Structures are given as structure tokens and as C-alpha cells.
Amino acid sequence: MVSDGRTPPISDLQTLRAMTHPLRWRMYELLLTRGPSTASRLGQIVSATPGHLSYHLHELARYGYVEEAPELQQDGRERWWRAITGGVRWSSETLADTEAGREAERRLETLMLNRQHERLRTWWDSRPTEEAAWQQAAYTTDAVATLTASELEQMTREMQDVISKWCEHGRNAIAGSTPDQVMSGPEARRPIFVFAYAFPEQP
Incomplete structure (x- = not known):
């Protein structure tokens, strides 16, 4: 099942x-x-x-x-x-x-x-x-935001919503396709690894 x-x-x-x-x-x-x-x-x-x-x-x-x-x-x-x-x-x-x-x-x-x-x-x-297109599309960043604990929770939820949206988009786009079909052609898709941390720094 x-x-x-x-x-x-x-x-x-x-x-x-x-x-x-x-x-x-x-x-x-x-x-x-x-x-x-x-x-x-x-x-x-x-x-x-x-x-x-x-x-x-x-x-x-x-x-x-x-x-x-x-x-x-x-x-x-x-x-x-x-x-x-x-x-x-x-x-x-x-x-x-x-x-x-x-x-x-x-x-x-x-x-x-x-x-x-x-x-x-x-x-x-x-x-x-x-390929140049993948090099340009890849992304990294860091930032410092001064927040309360509740604001940090809200930011985390919003970030997770964005990530979940695009993960769902990718799953729908490849439904019914083989790995070879997904990763070839002009609209080739690849697994995109995303990870993030948001935590309070020591005073």
C-alpha cells in the first residue's frame, strides 16, 4: 500500500x-x-x-x-x-x-x-x-535579525511554508516520470538540497 x-x-x-x-x-x-x-x-x-x-x-x-x-x-x-x-x-x-x-x-x-x-x-x-545556469541559480545567504522568540517562530513557519511549497511543486512536476526523463532535456530538473538554521547567538 x-x-x-x-x-x-x-x-x-x-x-x-x-x-x-x-x-x-x-x-x-x-x-x-x-x-x-x-x-x-x-x-x-x-x-x-x-x-x-x-x-x-x-x-x-x-x-x-x-x-x-x-x-x-x-x-x-x-x-x-x-x-x-x-x-x-x-x-x-x-x-x-x-x-x-x-x-x-x-x-x-x-x-x-x-x-x-x-x-x-x-x-x-x-x-x-x-553548467552556468545551475551555478547562477544556486543560492547562499546569511543574516542577523533581532527578534523575540515568538517572532523567530513566525519567521520559521514562513520559511517552512516557502520550502514546502516548492517541494510540493517539484513532486507534482515529476509525477509519473522516470529519473532519466526528469534529469534530461531542456527543462531538466535536479534534486535541490535546502537546509537552514535560525538560532539566537550568545550575548
Whole structure:
């Protein structure tokens, strides 16, 4: 059965710990950015055996981050998997009230931060070889705004609304297309990685 298209917020320590596995996180990233795949195909990218990856795919499915894509199977021998959009979400108020919860949260936050910076570094390193249109369209900025806590919450919601709008636009635009169709031609589309932080600086 196809999901409703959103990952569930993490509400228990077991799931939080499950998503701190670096390989599991990488597989979820690949399925989000490159589209449905099999354990064998993923193994060509992350240099792991199909059996090992199959185990982690089942774990990701168990926790609501991927699902099978049976309509893509051609010979019935290997399962296809697709990512469920929505990302990894949790509430510190719910999960960080114990030492074990705080430790798992810190591990997951560190993993996320490292991967964000690795992906940014990959872009910086490859940027000189990119087409001019993509180099010009890519964006980075920073700013300092003097806000109250409630104003920061409002700004965050507005930023999230804009990001969600364009993510939804992209999903609708590629519905029913293969990865090759999406990434070729004059109107080629590519996965665009967006990440943002907004936090109070120390006085």
C-alpha cells in the first residue's frame, strides 16, 4: 500500500536510535534524491552488499521512512523501494527528558549536521564544472535579525511554508516520470538540497 506521503514524527527512543545509523541515513538520502531503487543498485553507490542493504531497507520501512514500490519490479527477483517524503522529525520536549534520549538526540543531530556540510562541500567542489545556469541559480545567504522568540517562530513557519511549497511543486512536476526523463532535456530538473538554521547567538 502506498503511504500518505509523509514520514511520521519520531515519538519513541527506539526509532530515534534507529535513525542514527549512518548507512541507514545515507540510503534514505539516496532514495529521496535519486528516486526508487533496489538494494543492488544502492550497493553500487555505497559499496555494501545487497543483503546488508536489504536489512537496512526493511528497518527503514519498519520505522516509516521507505516503502516497497512493487509496480517497478520487472523480474520479481529483487524488491524496489521508494522514500517517503517528510524527512526525520522529532520533538526534543518528547524525547530528551532522559539521559538516553538526550544522547540519541545528540548523535542524530551530529549525523545530520555532518551530512549537511558534506553535501555542501560536494557542491562547492563540483561547482566549477557545473553548467552556468545551475551555478547562477544556486543560492547562499546569511543574516542577523533581532527578534523575540515568538517572532523567530513566525519567521520559521514562513520559511517552512516557502520550502514546502516548492517541494510540493517539484513532486507534482515529476509525477509519473522516470529519473532519466526528469534529469534530461531542456527543462531538466535536479534534486535541490535546502537546509537552514535560525538560532539566537550568545550575548
